[in-house]
Amino acid sequence: MAKQSALPELKAAGWDSHSVAMANVRFTAMARRLPSILRQAVTLAWQASARDTLAALVLNLCTGVATAFGLLATRGVLQALFDAGPTLERVRAALPSLAMVAAATAARSGLSIAAGWAQARLEPQVLNTAERRLFELTTRVKLAAFDDAGFSDEMERARNRGSLAVQFLVRAAIDLSAGLAGLAATALTLALLHPLLLGALLLASVPAAWAAIRAARLAYLSNHAHTSRRRRLWMLADLMAHRATAAELRAFTMRPFLLREYDQMARAETVTELDVVRRQTVTRLIGSVFSGIATAGVYAVLGALLIEGSLPLASAGTAVLALQAARTALALAVTNVNRVYEEGLYFSDYTGFLERAGQRMPRIPAQRGPLPAPHTISVERVTLHYADTDSPAVTDASLTVHHGQTIALVGENGSGKTSLARLIAGLYHPDHGAVCWDGRSLSGADPDDVWRHVAMVSQEYWHWPFTAERNILLGTDDEPADGRVQAAARRAGAHDMIEGLPDGYQTLLSRNFRGGQDLSGGQWQRLAAARAFYRDAPVLICDEPSAALDARAEHALFAALRAGAPRRITVLITHRLANVRHADHIYVLRDGHITEHGTHDELIAAGGGYAELFALQATGYATGAAPGRPAAPRQANGADMPDAARQE
Numbered sequence: 001m002a003k004q005s006a007l008p009e010l011k012a013a014g015w016d017s018h019s020v021a022m023a024n025v026r027f028t029a030m031a032r033r034l035p036s037i038l039r040q041a042v043t044l045a046w047q048a049s050a051r052d053t054l055a056a057l058v059l060n061l062c063t064g065v066a067t068a069f070g071l072l073a074t075r076g077v078l079q080a081l082f083d084a085g086p087t088l089e090r091v092r093a094a095l096p097s098l099a100m101v102a103a104a105t106a107a108r109s110g111l112s113i114a115a116g117w118a119q120a121r122l123e124p125q126v127l128n129t130a131e132r133r134l135f136e137l138t139t140r141v142k143l144a145a146f147d148d149a150g151f152s153d154e155m156e157r158a159r160n161r162g163s164l165a166v167q168f169l170v171r172a173a174i175d176l177s178a179g180l181a182g183l184a185a186t187a188l189t190l191a192l193l194h195p196l197l198l199g200a201l202l203l204a205s206v207p208a209a210w211a212a213i214r215a216a217r218l219a220y221l222s223n224h225a226h227t228s229r230r231r232r233l234w235m236l237a238d239l240m241a242h243r244a245t246a247a248e249l250r251a252f253t254m255r256p257f258l259l260r261e262y263d264q265m266a267r268a269e270t271v272t273e274l275d276v277v278r279r280q281t282v283t284r285l286i287g288s289v290f291s292g293i294a295t296a297g298v299y300a301v302l303g304a305l306l307i308e309g310s311l312p313l314a315s316a317g318t319a320v321l322a323l324q325a326a327r328t329a330l331a332l333a334v335t336n337v338n339r340v341y342e343e344g345l346y347f348s349d350y351t352g353f354l355e356r357a358g359q360r361m362p363r364i365p366a367q368r369g370p371l372p373a374p375h376t377i378s379v380e381r382v383t384l385h386y387a388d389t390d391s392p393a394v395t396d397a398s399l400t401v402h403h404g405q406t407i408a409l410v411g412e413n414g415s416g417k418t419s420l421a422r423l424i425a426g427l428y429h430p431d432h433g434a435v436c437w438d439g440r441s442l443s444g445a446d447p448d449d450v451w452r453h454v455a456m457v458s459q460e461y462w463h464w465p466f467t468a469e470r471n472i473l474l475g476t477d478d479e480p481a482d483g484r485v486q487a488a489a490r491r492a493g494a495h496d497m498i499e500g501l502p503d504g505y506q507t508l509l510s511r512n513f514r515g516g517q518d519l520s521g522g523q524w525q526r527l528a529a530a531r532a533f534y535r536d537a538p539v540l541i542c543d544e545p546s547a548a549l550d551a552r553a554e555h556a557l558f559a560a561l562r563a564g565a566p567r568r569i570t571v572l573i574t575h576r577l578a579n580v581r582h583a584d585h586i587y588v589l590r591d592g593h594i595t596e597h598g599t600h601d602e603l604i605a606a607g608g609g610y611a612e613l614f615a616l617q618a619t620g621y622a623t624g625a626a627p628g629r630p631a632a633p634r635q636a637n638g639a640d641m642p643d644a645a646r647q648e
Contacts, residue, residue: 034337040344040347041169042173044170045122045173048122048129052119055115055118056119056174059112060111067185068188070100071186074317074321119171119174124167127166130350134354137361138155140361141360142361144386144387145357147386149387150387150388154356157346162346162350165344165349166347168339172336173340175336175339176339176340179331182325182329183326185325185329186329187201187326190319193318194319197319201323201326232261233266239254240258295323362447374538375402376401376402376438377400377435377437380434380436381433382420383396385431394423394592397420397592399597402569403568404568406561406570406571406572407586408574408580408587409587410574410586417589421543421571422541423435424541425456426442426451426454429443430443452537453537456532456540456543458528458543459543463519465508467503468506469506485534488530489530491530492530493553493557501517520548522550524548525545525548529545539571542574544574545561546576578614583600584599588609
């Protein structure tokens with residue numbers, strides 16, 4: 001019995017989300033949906049580039065016409081060559097038709113190249129149009145949408161597979177049109193040669209089409225059957241050859257375990273692939289036998305027509321060439337029917353996401369004038385639920401903060417601090433209650449008008465792959481020539497660190513680029529703080545701004561925050577309570593509720609949850625304090641705490 005893999009069942013990949021539907025669909029179902037899918041593909045391609053879409057379609061049609069013309073001209077050549085008389089005279093008689101064959105062949109080749117050129121021009125434009133339309137929505141949709149797991153999954157499918165499906169669908173649709181044009185050209189040629197030959201072509205196409213569809217279906221089903229195992233192999237390969245895992249792989253002696261898992265998967269994959277090869281070979285053999293029988297039947301019809309004198313020998317030779325061309329065109333058409341249908345399923349993911357994302361866009365109010373910087377922010381009994389959660393993140397919370405004040409939001413993990421801060425910043429809108437700037441509810445304001453007044457130092461900052469200078473300038477079109485960038489970096493304690501990089505402020509901060517550098521967590525956090533200082537917005541949200549900083553850098557950062565506090569409204573979130581002692585007002589949250597509020601001294605005197613948390617932290621700095629025992633009152637007030645803890 002084979003050993004069970006240690007890897008659990010994998011979640012369905014976005015690029016494979018329709019594999020079950022594709023595995024069960026019948027060709028007749030594909031054919032019914034094809035007109036609708038093709039119409040959508042052509043519509044999108046037309047929007048991307050009407051000129052190139054029209055050129056690709058018309059040129060493919062003209063290629064089919066040239067094919068038909070060349071086949072009919074070939075009949076003229078054969079008629080002249082098979083006619084009675086001296087060889088030289090027959091060759092001379094065939095020259096005009098031969099010239100037409102050469103012209104048709106050249107025209108067909110030129111038209112095919114031109115059609116390929118138009119298609120090659122069209123595909124990147126289609127992809128750009130599709131992705132731009134997607135990103136216009138993902139960058140504008142309400143932030144709350146990203147908390148909905150269903151919306152996030154739809155977005156990943158649309159982004160990772162749906163956008164590419166648009167490009168692949170257009171390509172397959174144009175290839176299908178080329179195959180159908182070629183098939184129509186040969187069918188027309190045979191109908192002109194003898195109507196019975198057209199019927200013979202249709203009958204002969206059945207086994208060829210069946211064999212092509214069967215082979216494609218078998219390949220798809222086999223690929224779908226071991227997709228999960230392939231993904232496991234990719235995961236294991238990434239774990240064994242990645243810089244981020246190299247240290248732990250060695251420290252925890254993971255090498256034997258990972259190699260065993262890899263060998264187990266690889267052996268099973270090899271057995272599966274060998275079985276697939278065997279089944280495909282059998283299918284191709286059966287298809288070849290049926291195709292051979294069908295071809296023999298066609299030639300039997302040709303022979304009967306020749307014997308009866310109903311079909312001249314030249315027309316019979318032309319029919320043979322037409323049948324060969326028809327087989328090539330049929331294979332192209334059948335292959336792309338499958339591709340069009342499959343890509344159409346993923347294209348529906350894309351269009352469906354665009355529709356649902358459009359329903360989650362923020363409401364832009366009627367013309368009410370620009371939103372000025374707030375002098376007073378009031379939170380009035382707000383409640384906020386996240387998608388797919390039972391309990392609210394914030395419940396019936398109220399507070400007020402004025403220009404020049406600093407408020408601190410304090411509480412244990414999951415108490416609702418970040419959620420409340422994002423409500424204040426207008427990143428979320430409450431389910432109940434209102435957040436007002438100078439009496440104007442943010443729910444009725446243009447989000448961009450709100451956010452241009454906000455700067456944020458988040459605990460979940462992104463490592464933007466730009467230069468150090470551009471990281472500080474994010475969100476602005478400023479020309480960094482007035483020294484403001486360096487000034488902001490100095491206030492955040494990042495200037496010396498940036499100057500120490502190989503190219504200073506022009507150093508690329510991503511190892512994905514040649515010469516790029518990476519930073520430590522604390523260095524990235526200083527850069528995030530510098531970005532907020534440069535923005536110099538009237539509302540500053542600091543959510544754990546010093547979590548990755550050393551004591552000296554933390555001290556400098558909070559000193560800079562206090563120095564700039566009179567010019568703005570500051571909302572501070574931190575678990576290091578010594579840093580909130582200077583806040584004008586402190587709000588303590590628990591399970592989304594504001595349970596206490598007041599100044600530091602008032603909350604210490606009240607002896608509630610804030611005093612308990614502060615005393616616990618102060619105990620760690622108190623000399624001789626017993627583990628687990630709260631510090632004495634004078635220590636709780638910070639009198640004996642070192643500078644790094646008091647942040648004086």
